[in-house]
Amino acid sequence: xxxxxxxxxxxxxxxxxxxxxxxxxxxxxxxxxxxxxxxxxxxxxxxxxxxxxxxxxxxxxxxxxxxxxxxxxxxxxxxxxxxxxxxxxxxxxxxxxxxxxxxxxxxxxxxxxxxxxxxxxxxxxxxxxxxxxxxxxxxxxxxxxxxxxxxxxxxxxxxxxxxxxxxxxxxxxxxxxxxxxxxxxxxxxxxxxxxxxxxxxxxxxxxxxxxxxxxxxxxxxxxxxxxxxxxxxxxxxxxxxxxxxxxxxxxxxxxxxxxxxxxxxxxxxxxxxxxxxxxxxxxxxxxxxxxxxxxxxxxxxxxx
Numbered sequence: 001x002x003x004x005x006x007x008x009x010x011x012x013x014x015x016x017x018x019x020x021x022x023x024x025x026x027x028x029x030x031x032x033x034x035x036x037x038x039x040x041x042x043x044x045x046x047x048x049x050x051x052x053x054x055x056x057x058x059x060x061x062x063x064x065x066x067x068x069x070x071x072x073x074x075x076x077x078x079x080x081x082x083x084x085x086x087x088x089x090x091x092x093x094x095x096x097x098x099x100x101x102x103x104x105x106x107x108x109x110x111x112x113x114x115x116x117x118x119x120x121x122x123x124x125x126x127x128x129x130x131x132x133x134x135x136x137x138x139x140x141x142x143x144x145x146x147x148x149x150x151x152x153x154x155x156x157x158x159x160x161x162x163x164x165x166x167x168x169x170x171x172x173x174x175x176x177x178x179x180x181x182x183x184x185x186x187x188x189x190x191x192x193x194x195x196x197x198x199x200x201x202x203x204x205x206x207x208x209x210x211x212x213x214x215x216x217x218x219x220x221x222x223x224x225x226x227x228x229x230x231x232x233x234x235x236x237x238x239x240x241x242x243x244x245x246x247x248x249x250x251x252x253x254x255x256x257x258x259x260x261x262x263x264x265x266x267x268x269x270x271x272x273x274x275x276x277x278x279x280x281x282x283x284x285x286x287x288x289x290x291x292x293x294x295x296x297x298x299x300x301x302x303x304x
Contacts, residue, residue: 032285035167035207037062037087038080049206052077061090062207063150063166063254082205084125085169086148090255094118094201095246096173100261102234109237113245118196123257126205126289130174131197131296132275135189138178139273139293142262143220143281145213145232146171146203147239149256156247161240164252167207170289171259172220172281174200174273201259206287213239217284218263222270223277230263232283237261 034049035057046065047054056073059065062085098114124130132139150166179194195201213232220228237245239260243252265271273279275295282288 032211033209034287035062035066035085035209036080036205037083037085039083040075040080044083047075047080049077054080062086063090066209082126084123084128084202085204085207086123086255086257088120088123091120091123091257092253093250093256094120094122094259095250095256096195096201096259097237097242097261100236100242101230101264102236103264109241113237113242115246116191116195118201118259121198122196122201124199124202124291126202126291128199128202128291129294130172130199130202130279130291132174132273132293133176133189133197133296134298136176136178138271139174139176140271141220141222141227141273141279142173142175143228143279143289144171144173144218144262145169145216145239145260145283147243147258147260148207149252149258150254152251152253154247154251156244156252158240158244161243164243164247165213165239166254167209168211168213168286169203169207170205170281170283170286171257172202172279172289172291173259173262174279202289202291203257204289208286211285216286219282220263221280221282222273224280225269226266227269227271228263228265232260232263234263235261 036047036049036054038045046057046059046062048057054075054077055070057065058068058071096116096118098116100113146169147165148167149164151164153164156164175195179189180191182190215231215233218230219226242260273293275293277293280288280290
């Protein structure tokens with residue numbers, strides 16, 4: 001396995017020393033901090049990242065590790081292998097919003113955002129390979145912010161929604177846009193596989209806590225070229241509105257993930273991906289997520 005290639009943006013993050021007393025259910029006031037789930041010399045662990053150094057935190061998961069004092073073990077950031085922030089078994093729901101970007105004629109909130117659901121198996125991490133099926137004709141990308149839910153709630157008022165955000169991370173969504181409409185009926189896979197394929201929703205590598213996420217810069221690059229650029233303030237329905245809306249219908253639980261939407265595409269940007277393409281999503285104050293597109297293996301017998 002090749003070692004991770006940490007970007008300069010990730011390595012340059014310099015945060016104040018982490019505050020103590022954080023609660024697993026909600027972020028406490030304090031300076032921003034970056035957390036990381038990683039592997040080092042065969043050991044899986046959690047850590048707090050400060051000025052390019054990973055400070056190991058004891059704990060059974062990222063939630064419990066965040067409230068513990070460091071063990072004293074420290075590693076250079078470039079020496080560890082990042083893992084997706086949450087183990088899939090801790091994630092009950094992965095929710096995502098489509099068409100949540102401001103544009104002419106759609107500048108204000110809508111009463112019912114367009115939600116779709118993914119699976120925990122849809123998640124992957126930094127440098128994970130993303131498989132594109134041979135039958136896909138419009139396999140595309142969308143970069144944006146991902147909210148990690150930290151406490152259980154239903155019918156959450158918009159004014160209290162921030163209390164349910166445990167942290168935020170970087171996310172990519174890969175999908176076959178043509179399958180959503182199901183215009184060809186049984187001649188194509190359909191809308192569930194359209195966005196919920198294994199590994200089609202990478203997140204990480206860092207989780208940011210106590211970060212003001214209302215107006216962060218978001219940039220997506222395809223093979224090094226900027227193809228999406230905007231800010232989290234470009235969302236039609238903001239994060240508090242989304243949490244209030246979906247919790248009317250669905251109970252949110254700790255570990256649930258919400259892909260809150262993407263940012264505008266650059267004019268003329270290539271949208272369809274092919275094997276060999278590299279997609280990077282960078283969010284201000286959090287870091288950069290990178291994934292490579294590879295061919296999906298055929299099934300036994302050679303059928304796609």
